[in-house]
Amino acid sequence: MAKSRRVITLDLGSQSVGLGIFRVYANGTIELQDHFRRQILADPAGEALRQPQMRVVLRELVDELQLKGAEVSYSLTGQSVFVRFVDLPQIEEQKIQRIITFEAQQNVPFPIDEVIWDYQLIDGGLNRQVQLMLVAIKADLLGEVNTAIEETGLKSLIVDVAPMARYNAFRYNYGNLTGCSLLVNIGAHTTNLLFIERDSFFSRTIPIGGGSITAAIAREFDEPFAAAEFRKRQCGAVSLEQLGGDAADNEAVRVSRIALSTLTRLHAELMRSIGHYRVQQLGNPPERIFLGGGGASMPRVREFFSSKLGLPIDFFNPLRNVAVAPSAPVEELTGSAHLLGELVGLALRSDGKCLISLNLRPAVVAQRQELEKRRPFFVMAAAAIVLAVLAWVFYYALSSQVIRAGAEKIKEINAPMRAAEAKIDKVRQQALSLDAVSSPLVAAINDRSFWTQILDDLNARLPQENIWITELVPTSGGRPVDVDQKTATENAQAPAPRRPPGKGPTIDGLLLRGLYLYNAKQQGVVVDYFRNLAGSPFFNIDSNNQARAIKSTIPNETEWAFPYELRLDLKRPVKLP
Numbered sequence: 001m002a003k004s005r006r007v008i009t010l011d012l013g014s015q016s017v018g019l020g021i022f023r024v025y026a027n028g029t030i031e032l033q034d035h036f037r038r039q040i041l042a043d044p045a046g047e048a049l050r051q052p053q054m055r056v057v058l059r060e061l062v063d064e065l066q067l068k069g070a071e072v073s074y075s076l077t078g079q080s081v082f083v084r085f086v087d088l089p090q091i092e093e094q095k096i097q098r099i100i101t102f103e104a105q106q107n108v109p110f111p112i113d114e115v116i117w118d119y120q121l122i123d124g125g126l127n128r129q130v131q132l133m134l135v136a137i138k139a140d141l142l143g144e145v146n147t148a149i150e151e152t153g154l155k156s157l158i159v160d161v162a163p164m165a166r167y168n169a170f171r172y173n174y175g176n177l178t179g180c181s182l183l184v185n186i187g188a189h190t191t192n193l194l195f196i197e198r199d200s201f202f203s204r205t206i207p208i209g210g211g212s213i214t215a216a217i218a219r220e221f222d223e224p225f226a227a228a229e230f231r232k233r234q235c236g237a238v239s240l241e242q243l244g245g246d247a248a249d250n251e252a253v254r255v256s257r258i259a260l261s262t263l264t265r266l267h268a269e270l271m272r273s274i275g276h277y278r279v280q281q282l283g284n285p286p287e288r289i290f291l292g293g294g295g296a297s298m299p300r301v302r303e304f305f306s307s308k309l310g311l312p313i314d315f316f317n318p319l320r321n322v323a324v325a326p327s328a329p330v331e332e333l334t335g336s337a338h339l340l341g342e343l344v345g346l347a348l349r350s351d352g353k354c355l356i357s358l359n360l361r362p363a364v365v366a367q368r369q370e371l372e373k374r375r376p377f378f379v380m381a382a383a384a385i386v387l388a389v390l391a392w393v394f395y396y397a398l399s400s401q402v403i404r405a406g407a408e409k410i411k412e413i414n415a416p417m418r419a420a421e422a423k424i425d426k427v428r429q430q431a432l433s434l435d436a437v438s439s440p441l442v443a444a445i446n447d448r449s450f451w452t453q454i455l456d457d458l459n460a461r462l463p464q465e466n467i468w469i470t471e472l473v474p475t476s477g478g479r480p481v482d483v484d485q486k487t488a489t490e491n492a493q494a495p496a497p498r499r500p501p502g503k504g505p506t507i508d509g510l511l512l513r514g515l516y517l518y519n520a521k522q523q524g525v526v527v528d529y530f531r532n533l534a535g536s537p538f539f540n541i542d543s544n545n546q547a548r549a550i551k552s553t554i555p556n557e558t559e560w561a562f563p564y565e566l567r568l569d570l571k572r573p574v575k576l577p
Contacts, residue, residue: 006033008067008154009346010058010074011162011339012145014050014188014211015040015229016294017057020343021065023325024350031323035333035340036061051148058152068153073346075162076360078192078205080141082108083161085202085281086132088121096121100132108136116142118358120164122200131200135161135358146362155368158349159360163192163203165345166292166316168354170196172344173320174290182286183316184270184305185341186210186295191266195277195286199355202281206269208262210295216258221251231255237299238263259298267308292316292338318344447574454538458512461532466519467564473511475567476576480511506573510539512566522555526564533568540569 004025011018021034038057040050062068084107091099100119105112117136146156163185170183183194188211195202213236218228232255239256277283289311291302296315306313315338322344324330333340348354361369458469473480516525530550534543541549552564 004031005350006070007347007350008070008072009343010072010149010154011342011346012054012074012076013040013162013294014077014079014209016188016339017054017061018339018343019061019065020340020347022343022347024347028351028353029323030344030347031325032319032328032333032340032344033325034065034328035343036065037336037339051144055148055151058149058154062152062154070154071157072149072154073158073160073349074149074156075160075165075342075346076137076142076145077187077189078161078163078203079190079207080137081161081360082110082115082134082136083163083203083205084108084134085122086134087129088132089129103132104134104136107134110136110138114139116360116362118360120356120358133203135164135360137360139362142360142362146365156361156365157369158346159362159365160342160346160349160358161360162342163194163205164356164358165343165349166192166318166341167194167196167201167203167345167356168348169318169341169345170194170290170316171355172348173318173322177288179287180284182274182289184289184291184296185293185316186266186291186301187293188295191269191293191295193270193273195281195283197283202277202283204273204276206266206273208266208269210293210298213259213262213295213298216262217255220254220258232259232298238301238304260304263301263304267305270309286311288312288314290314290316292341294339296338297336316341443575450574454510457536457538458533461529461536463525463528463532465517466521467514467516467525467529469512469514471511471513473513474507475509475511476505476507478509481507481576505576507576508570508573510568510570512568513563515561515563516552518555518560518562523552523564526550526552526566530566533566538571540571 004023007022007024007030009020009022011020016037016039018037019035020032023031023033025031038061040053040057086103086107088096088099088103104117104119108115108117115136116139117134119135120133122131122133142159146159149156166183166185170181174181180195180197183196185192185194187209189207189209191206191209193204193206195204210232214225214229214232217223217232217236218225221228221231223231231251235252236255236259237252239253239260274286278285289305289309291305291313292315295301302313302315317337318341319333319337324333345354349357455472458472462469475481516523519525521528527546527550530541530546531543533539534541549567550564551567553562555562
């Protein structure tokens, strides 16, 4: 059996609510499984009274059929929607969208941000321009209708316009007809005309409907609208000739004459619309007429239009190419199939092959549908994240297992190494004890040659002439070591360099005395010697602080040589014996 899916459609009429349950198959055929229609006995002009009754009827249908949570496509009545046909100039395809937006702003009689609108391009055929059909509805009005539907538990899928749904149903069932066909749908509040010719069509709405007859009856008999509607259904018929009897006493005659008067006005508007279609839209005259809507159910309406127009007239049958399941109310549908045009047209939208595919869905519905489209990607992304987490868990579990196995092998390898490490540590301790014994001896050996190296370095850096060394005095803490009392007294006021804390007495510096001859540089020869010593590996000399290290006598004209002193700090102090 071919794959199929259930499709639920709603026809929100002015005085009735129709619900159809269809089964749409993969090969494009549809089957009506069930149909329900409930009346709303409210004045079509009283929208405030109609909305609460519609909510009650919808809630009853949803509870009775257990449709809560189901997706539904519904149609809006023609009088609540603004429809305009605009001829477009021959322009490039990439510019068409800007033209459409401009035309919508120019033709929709409300601010464009306060309406929900859609469009359809219609091929005008030979020698005719492409037409733009603009359809718009006020956003707050659509919001009220959509809220009433979704409050019952249904989920909006497609929001269509009743005339366009009927057009799709007509093309599906009468697609083989040639010439111009006129579909006259007499609703409660208005009558919609659809001129259908080839793949083009034109729609026009006349503000006369079955409710106009009911309102006239209510005025005639001075009774409420609901009572007048009941009277119309009980004894209403169109009078085709002058009826006998006293009209004041015969209610049927009075109702019939009211219906005749209203339909006569409707006929006049119909002829005016046909003329408009032929002149303004360059269309052909209708070759046949199809009647639909609740107003066409009144007795002798078909005969009335047949006598006035002289054209073949038949009731519109949207079930002509639609299968009807045994579960559907077949007997009831036999006399009311012309009421199902909107339901069938909405069901055909499910396969996406309709010529007219408007969708006036509110913003909240569009956002929800976008999220539902992306839901598979979200699910796939979540599944990918879960799989990634599981993969990482598996990886870490496997890694930890490998690490534990490797650690066990390393332990086995390390066991003999730890024994060898213990032996190495023992040998290292022995070596450290031997170093402690040998270090004083090594230091003494090094110190024996230390002074010789210093003398060689001092002599190597001494300028070649005009200066010589007369005395070297070791110092400890800035004080001379092993000098006579006089010399010690002379140096008692010398600044003592800092001794490293915690150290014993050491020789940490040298006091160098000498003479320099009277020469061209004078004291500069001592400064040159000091700068040469700055590069010595034995002395810690700050070349920027000469005043601390150099003490010299100012030369005069009476002597030939002058004394000088240099205080030099050792980089490596030498312990005193």
